[in-house]
Amino acid sequence: MKLYLKSKDFTLSGETFQLLYDSKRDMLITDPQPKDLSKYYESDEYISHTDSAVSLLDKVYQFVKQLNLRSKLSLINSNSCGDKSLLDIGAGTGDFLAFSKTKGWKVVGVEPNKRAQNKAAEKGVDLKDNLKALPEQHFDVITLWHVLEHLPDLDKQIAEMVSLLKDNGTLIVAVPNYKSFDAGFYKNFWAAFDVPRHLWHFSRKSIPIVFDKHGMKVVKTKPMIFDAFYVSLLSEKYRTGKQHFFRAFCVGLYSNIKALWSKEYSSVIYILKRA
Incomplete structure (x- = not known):
């Protein structure tokens, strides 16, 4: 595999990692992939494991997160054809x-980070450490919101989650797109590379290829x-x-406008069904 570029862990360690291009799947692979990834999540700045709203970036993240809740709920509602059982990985x-629980969904979640688990428990949500700790059941909808890129043993974990899906169930996967304009603009500073926490970096072509072998379309x-x-604000x-807010806004806006034609948005949600 050829070297695509090198990027640094800007959040915690300062270490540099290679991104290697996998031409068969049109995706990038972080190299090396640390055996112990848990230490790379041990940072107060890792926002998805906290509810921090101190800095400007924190406040932007929390604002966007709240806006996205209704959008995500609408998406799972429109793709549910069963008992409204939901697994969020x-x-x-x-x-x-x-939020989904208040709208009538029967919810189960997986989250290995203990600090995040404790925050969820305060909201009445019990999270399991891993897929093996789940109750024996199949789910109407399984979601991964910016999670697939974090999972080691990618094919093994996809096989496990697909096995938990009902025959007519829906898998919803949201991942960054390394072929977006903002990724090309910021290059090694693009925040969504987030090495080494992001082990895989997908394109619009790679997701169908990765899931096809697991019978998902x-x-x-x-x-x-x-x-x-x-992402542009963090990349700045x-x-x-x-934090060059205005320049980040301009880059983000141009990226979205350009994607109206190219479809190469900064992040893309994929709705998958059994083939």
Whole structure:
């Protein structure tokens, strides 16, 4: 595999990692992939494991998260054809599951981070450490919101989650797109590379290829418009050390406008069904 670029862990360790291009799947692979990934999540700045709203970036993240809750609920409602049983993998602090629970969904979540689990418990959401700790059942909808890129042993874990899906169930996967304009603009400073926590970096072509071997077919895609702005704001901080809000907004806006034609949005949601 050829070297695509090198990027740094801007959140915690400062270590540099390679991104290698896998031409068969049109995706990038973080190299090396640490055997112990848990230590790379031990940071107060890792926002998805906290409910922090101190800095400007925190406040932007929390604002966007709240806006996305209704959008996510609408998406699972429109793709449910069963008993409204929901499994959220990588549930973070449990906001999505807590919100879905109030709307009549029977929710189960997986989140290995203990701090995030404790935050979720305060909201009445019990999260399991891993898929093996789940009750024996199959789910109407399984969601992974910016989680697939974190999972080691990718094919093994996809096989496990597909086995938990009902025959007519829906798998919803949201991931960053390394072929977006903002990714190309910021290059090694692009925040959504987030090495080494992100082990895999997907394109619109790679997701159908990765899931095809597991009998899953992409039936629809949906852009995550707000991601271009948030990722650009964080990328500005990594590149310059400052939060250039206006420039980040312009880059995010241009990325979304350009994607109206190219479809290469900063992040994309994939709705998958059994083939």
